[in-house]
Amino acid sequence: MSLVRWNPLRDFDSFFTPTNRFFSTPEMKNVETSWKPLVDVTEDASEYLIKAELPEVKKEDIHVTSNNGYLTISGERKFEKEDKKLHTMERFYGSFERSFNLPDDVREEDINAEFKDGLLTLHLRKTEVPQASQTRIDIK
Template identity: 70%
Template sequence: MSLVRWNPFREFDSFFSPSTRLMSNFQDSAIESSWKPLVDVTEDASEYLIKVELPEVKKEDIKVAINNNYLTLSGERKFEKEDKKLHTIERFYGHFERTFNLPENVCEADIHAEFKDGLLQLHLKKSELPKNSQRHINIQ
C-alpha cells in the first residue's frame, strides 16, 4: 500500500481544466494523461514569439495548425516502458494541446516554427494593420 498526499484543490483545478487527467493503474504502468507544456509568449516590434518546452517529444509527434484565427499546438509525449520497477513518475505523458488566439496584426502566412533541444519556437510576424481599421457607423 502506498500513501498519496491529499490535495483538496485537485478536483477544483480539474473542474476548470478543459480536459481531466486520466490515470491508469500505477502498478507497473505509465501514467497516461492530458497535460499542458509550459509556454512563454513575448513580443517585440516585429514579431510575437511563443516558446514551448517539449522535452523528450519528437518533432514528428508535434502538430501546429491555424484555423479561424486560432493557432493550435498538439502532440504526444510517449512513455517507453522498460523492464524496470517504477518507483515515482512525476512527469506527464500522453496527449497535449495548447490553443492561442492570434492577434489581429499577425500575418498568418508568415508564421514559422523551429524545434531544437526540446524547445519549440513559433515566430509570428506582425503585419501592418489597415489604416482604416476603425470605422464609425452613422445611426439613421
C-alpha cells in the same frame, strides 16, 4: 509528527482524472494521459515569439496548426516502458494541446516554426493592420 489537513474531496477529484484505472497496468497507474507544456509568449517591434518546452517529444509527434484566428500546438509524449522497477513518476506523458488567439496584426501564412533540443519556437511576424476609415453615407 506533522499534522495534515484532511480534504474529503481529494480522493473524489482524483477519480475523474483521465487515467483509465480499470485497464491500465500497475506501472501506468500514475501516468497522466494529457498534460500542458510550459509556454512563454513575448513580443518585440517586429514579431511575437512563442516558446514551448517539449522535452522528450519527437519532432514528428508535434503538430502546429492555425485556423480561423487560432494557433494550436498539439502532439504526444510517449511513455517508453523500461525493464526497471519504477519507484516514482512525476513527469507527464500522453497527448497535449495548447491554443492561442492570434493577434489582428499576424497573418497565418507568416508563422514560422523551429524545433531544437526540446524547445519549439514559433515566430509570428507582425504585419500592418489597415486603419479603419470612416466613410460618410448619404441618406436619401
